[in-house]
Structures are given as structure tokens and as C-alpha cells.
Amino acid sequence: MQTYPVDSEVATHALAQKLSLKIQKGDVITLQGTLGAGKTTFVRALVEALGGDPIQVSSPTFSIIHHYDALVSIAHVDAYRLGSEAEAIQAGIEDLFDGDHIVLIEWPENILNLIPDPVIQIQIQWLGEMEREFYISGLEDF
């Protein structure tokens, strides 16, 4: 596991850029962190780093799954409102693990058994208004 301190938007983009070079179609990335930690903000930076328009990215809390166009197809999942795995299956989450997308999952703790191995885990630790620490595991040479 590697630790990356981030204290600005520029640093967030730099980290997203670095990560974007290491991931590909079929990868599953989970994002953990409390409300306001910056999960959706990091997804936006990552979509931009992957060649997509960041404007497409918004919180999927309401509709559970968003799809974005980039150099690879990206699925953005938010399990915040999901109470069980049955509900996640109903929302169509399983279909995303077909190897055709990069799948980014916020609040994965709600649907852990549905998420296939291996995954790249990102934990965002809140330190202050702008300061965050990113813990990234599941990637070699990163």
C-alpha cells in the first residue's frame, strides 16, 4: 500500500494522471472515505485523465450508476443508498463486471460480496479543508 498526500486540486489531478496510466478496461476500483472526503471529485479528475469530459461526472447517489465516455468506457457506481446485495443486483451492478469498463465504486462497503477480485482500493482520509491522504493498494509498481 502506498500513501499519497494531496493538498490541492493540482495535486489531485497529478495523482489521477499517474493512476490513469496504470489502469485499463476491466479494472475495478473502490473508493472509500466519509461524506465530503472527495470521492466524486477524484472520480472527476480520473475521468479527465482518461480522456473523458469531466463535465459528465456528477454524484450518482440518486441514480446509483452513471456511465461516462472516455478513451475507455467508465462506470461510476454509488452504493450509498443500497441496503443489500439484492438491491445492488436489481440496480444492474453485476453487469458492469463484464470486462468492458473501468468500474469506479463509491461506498463499496455496502456491496462487498458482489465486487470481484482483484480490486484497486483507494481510501481517502480527511485531514483538513483541502488536505487529504490517499491510500492506494492493489496495484504493482505504484
Added chain:
Amino acid sequence: MILLGIESSCDDTSAAVSRNAEVLSSITASQKEHDQFGGIVPELASRAHDQKIMHTVRMALSEASVSLDQVDAIVVTQGPGLIGSLLVGLTFAKGLALSRGLPLVGVNHIDAHMYAAFIGQEEIPTPFLSLIVSGGHTRLVLVQKPLHHRLLGTTRDDAAGEAFDKSGKLMGLGYPAGPLIDQLAQKGATSRFEFPQALRNEGYEFSFSGLKTSVRYTLEKMTHEEIEASIPDLSSAVSEAITGILIHKLRRAISETGVQKVVISGGVSANSMLRNKAESLAEELHLDVFLPPLKYCTDNAGMICRLGLLHIQQDPTLLTQSPELSMNMTAYSRYPE
């Protein structure tokens, strides 16, 4: 013309009967099952819709004293919303249309919110500016004439209602906390805390995720007791930040387009601070502001009927189309831009 409307896009099952622009009945069955989970749970939502839809439709017909034989067409929500929930309403509507030989008209739930303000009113006074604010959507739209919409701006991250709900969650008020924050805010002072209004100087886009971060940062610096004692003031400051930026962008749109009529709708349009600010703005700029009655602010099928009527008026062939043609109508989760 008599229409039967069916709406099941999120947590409520709703059916309504309208005669022309008038809504004769609008019945909504809320999903009490959600409360214990602190939010809308999609699987529960679709299962509960399944159980309630037949009963809700029957009640709507009976309250309107209308029989199915008198209905000229069925109007149903196609999206945006939760696919599982939408499909329950859509499939039911298709079945009913096919078995009764009735035409089926599919409508957009978010667009229907815009026209909720014109329930009971034949004429749609265009052009108007429309601010749609709910738990899942925040859109500022210029309506040049009925069904001619130009999107001015939407949210880059969280919806306005989501910003209320998540700020409330951070404050320990449960989820979703929008209506509770509104009540508490009325007892608080807006000036003690100040939360950011993002993108104030830029166009028509909104961003509410920074507000969440700012609320959190403020709370981190306070003790549990201080937070408890400050809930009304915090609620008031959160409401001020959200409604302040909504009104600010609306003011910009009025000034730049010269359009003097405004419609504010969606669940957040029930928020009292937003309503007060809209009234003040109307007085100051001599605007005509249309707010739907509270019962048509949240999700309801009355507005589905109202929008369905507009579609039929614009394209009367919808009424003669065979129900078989509408069988391939699909549900969609996101607003089709």
C-alpha cells in the same frame, strides 16, 4: 380529454386522472418501508411499487369518478429515475393500454416538474425560465415555447436536494434530512456560520460538493455539545448557501435573457427559504413567479398528466396510434441530453 397518469420513478407510486388541464385526482402511495433504512432503497422501491400500483390507479379513478371506459389515453413516466421502479409503472401502463386498446404516451419526469405549475391552467405563458430542484436534479432551463427547452445549466456534482440531505447527515440529522433542515432553519440565524456558494461568478452551472466539505470542516472544529446547540444556526446557514446560489443564478438568467416569468419546481421548491427568496425577487424585479401547490412539488402523477396533455396537443396523432406501437417504449435512468 381524460387522461390517466402513472408515475413510479423513485420512491412513490402515484396515479392521477385529469380532464384537460385540470387534475381531478392525484393519489400518491409513499413507501414507508424506506424510513428504517434512512433513504430510498431501490429493490424495496420496485417491490413496493409492484404491490401498490393497482390499488393507487383504482383509487385515482374512483376519486375522480371516472371509469376506464372514459379514459382517452394513458400517460406514463419513462425516466429519469431508478430503472427497477420505472419498469413497474411502465410495464403496468403497457399492459393496461394493450388490454383496453388505449394509446400510451411516455413523458420525462423532470420536464413534468416544469409544467406542474400549470396544472389547472390551459395556457402555458411562454417564454419562461424554469428552475427544477430535487434530490436527484438541479436544472436551470429556458422554455421558449411549450416543449421547446434550452438547458442553461445543471449541477456538476451533487443535486441541490442531495446537498440538503448530505449536510443534514453530517450534522447527525439522519438521511434524507431536507425537510427537517428547512424546519430547523426557521429557528436559526443565517449569519453565525457562512458556507460557500460555488461558481457564483460563472455562468449557470451549479456545484454543491464543496458545501458538504465546508460543513464537515466546520463541524470538525466544534465539540459535540456545540454542534447540538448550533443545529438551527447550522441548518439556517446551509439553507442560505443552497437557496442563495439558486436565486443568484436565476437572477443572472433573468437579467441575461430578459425573460420575466419564472417557474420553480421539484421537491426542493417546497423549501420555505427558497420560496421566500423567490417572492422577494419577484417583488424587486416585477416578475411573474409560478410555484406549484405543495402537493405538486414532490413526485406526483398530476404533473405527468399535464405534460402528457401538452404532448398530445402538439402531436394529436399520439391519440390514434395503436397501443402495439408503444410496446417497445423503454425506461431510462438519466436525463437524455
